[in-house]
Amino acid sequence: MTVPLISPSILSADFARLGEEVRAVDAAGADWIHVDVMDGHYVPNLTIGPMVVKALRPHSDKPFDVHLMISPVDPYLQAFADAGADHIIVHPEAGPHVHRTLQEIRRLGKKPGVSLNPGTPAKMLDYLIDEVDVVLIMSVNPGFGGQKFISSQLRKIEAVRKMIEKSGRKIWLEVDGGVDPQTAPLCVDAGADVLVAGSATFRGGPDCYAANIAALKGAG
Numbered sequence: 513m514t515v516p517l518i519s520p521s522i523l524s525a526d527f528a529r530l531g532e533e534v535r536a537v538d539a540a541g542a543d544w545i546h547v548d549v550m551d552g553h554y555v556p557n558l559t560i561g562p563m564v565v566k567a568l569r570p571h572s573d574k575p576f577d578v579h580l581m582i583s584p585v586d587p588y589l590q591a592f593a594d595a596g597a598d599h600i601i602v603h604p605e606a607g608p609h610v611h612r613t614l615q616e617i618r619r620l621g622k623k624p625g626v627s628l629n630p631g632t633p634a635k636m637l638d639y640l641i642d643e644v645d646v647v648l649i650m651s652v653n654p655g656f657g658g659q660k661f662i663s664s665q666l667r668k669i670e671a672v673r674k675m676i677e678k679s680g681r682k683i684w685l686e687v688d689g690g691v692d693p694q695t696a697p698l699c700v701d702a703g704a705d706v707l708v709a710g711s712a713t714f715r716g717g718p719d720c721y722a723a724n725i726a727a728l729k730g731a732g
């Protein structure tokens with residue numbers, strides 16, 4: 513079975529010690545660092561902005577996987593690119609012109625990603641797939657960590673895997689929300705190669721991070 517990459521969501525980290533937390537998950541085997549940016553408008557929660565991304569940047573050499581749940585999104589792309597984001601992932605609904613947004617991320621020298629909410633069909637990718645390096649399937653409704661995995665999204669992961677194979681390009685297929693050692697293998701079997709995990713990475717505190725990440729990779 514494919515061993516997935518793990519992208520811990522720092523939404524579940526101790527916000528008073530974010531730099532240390534990023535160093536700890538990096539040392540514990542994280543492949544990417546997932547940063548959830550929320551605006552209290554596109555989603556009903558507020559988190560962090562580009563200044564925090566910039567402050568965290570020196571704490572890890574791993575790719576920063578920046579998930580923007582903000583609307584409008586275009587006015588902030590440059591700031592996140594300058595702050596050190598490697599992947600910039602946007603939601604089509606955050607609009608107004610997602611195709612142009614993805615091209616702009618590419619122009620900024622970053623890897624563009626598109627994220628599909630649980631209610632958004634795989635078909636949304638038909639005219640976007642050639643523009644992206646990452647597809648992020650939301651297996652919870654965006655806004656909060658610690659929610660229950662929505663199993664219907666496994667079918668979407670399978671459908672998107674087929675679309676990626678057909679594209680002939682390397683595109684990461686990432687799953688976000690409710691991923692734990694029980695749901696991780698289901699996602700991988702359906703075709704995912706990167707798993708975001710907030711609660712399942714950070715539970716138990718720093719002494720548990722390495723075992724938590726190993727368990728998500730299927731070695732626990």
Ligand code: DX5
Nearest residue numbers: 654655657658689690710711
């Ligand atoms: C939800 C975020 C997720 C979330 C994952 O809007 O995009 O990245 O933090 O948290 P867990 O792994 O706890 O479901």
Ligand code: ZN
Nearest residue numbers: 548579688708
């Ligand atoms: Zn996320």
